Amino acid sequence: MSAPSESRSFGLTDRIIGQIDRAIKVLWSPTRTAREVPAHPGGEPALQESERLESCRLMRVNHAGEVSAQALYQGQALTAREGNVSEAMRRAADEEMDHLAWCETRLDELGGRTSLLNPLWYLGSFAVGALAGVLGDRTSLGFISETEKQVESHLSDHLARLPAADARSRAILEQMRHDEIMHGAAAASLGGAPLPAVVRAAMRLTSKGLTHGSYWL
Numbered sequence: 364m365s366a367p368s369e370s371r372s373f374g375l376t377d378r379i380i381g382q383i384d385r386a387i388k389v390l391w392s393p394t395r396t397a398r399e400v401p402a403h404p405g406g407e408p409a410l411q412e413s414e415r416l417e418s419c420r421l422m423r424v425n426h427a428g429e430v431s432a433q434a435l436y437q438g439q440a441l442t443a444r445e446g447n448v449s450e451a452m453r454r455a456a457d458e459e460m461d462h463l464a465w466c467e468t469r470l471d472e473l474g475g476r477t478s479l480l481n482p483l484w485y486l487g488s489f490a491v492g493a494l495a496g497v498l499g500d501r502t503s504l505g506f507i508s509e510t511e512k513q514v515e516s517h518l519s520d521h522l523a524r525l526p527a528a529d530a531r532s533r534a535i536l537e538q539m540r541h542d543e544i545m546h547g548a549a550a551a552s553l554g555g556a557p558l559p560a561v562v563r564a565a566m567r568l569t570s571k572g573l574t575h576g577s578y579w580l
């Protein structure tokens with residue numbers, strides 16, 4: 364009668380190792396992209412030093428946001444109840460890997476660096492994602508839908524703040540915004556429930572912490 368418990372504990376160990384492996388890949392391995400970095404029409408004007416610095420800060424924030432998105436999806440996939448919801452979360456996380464890789468590539472090109480706070484964002488977001496999953500699939504899907512709505516508005520803000528000459532970063536953020544709108548719509552169509560106003564406000568406050576922290580650190 365020991366076989367089932369051994370296989371259960373092997374399954375759990377396997378999942379823990381899988382999660383650690385994923386976290387290391389997101390935080391410390393160069394990310395591979397399935398889709399090419401979005402192109403921009405026309406040439407690439409040289410950036411002034413002050414413009415380059417501002418682009419580095421903004422793209423560092425966006426990279427940190429994608430680190431957080433990875434952790435949220437992984438946490439939610441871990442605790443999702445329905446197999447198809449868990450599968451949809453993992454698929455979305457794979458698609459989000461492109462965003463992470465694009466931001467990483469652009470930061471490299473600009474001579475910038477990723478946020479020192481990324482491990483913190485990953486851990487916190489993983490916990491929040493796992494909690495959302497525990498609250499049930501409809502809440503978890505509603506959480507994605509609301510997150511993507513807030514990310515869309517954040518990206519619109521960054522598109523307005525990007526130096527005018529930085530067409531390459533702009534092309535990346537525009538494609539990301541397009542994808543986030545699709546992710547939000549997909550979560551809503553799978554049955555996401557609207558979240559209470561207080562939760563939406565708490566989410567906005569948390570994302571402010573991430574954007575301010577990553578801008579400087």
Ligand SMILES: [Fe+2]
Nearest residue numbers: 429432459462
């Ligand atoms: Fe994304």
Ligand SMILES: [Fe+2]
Nearest residue numbers: 511542543546
């Ligand atoms: Fe997304």
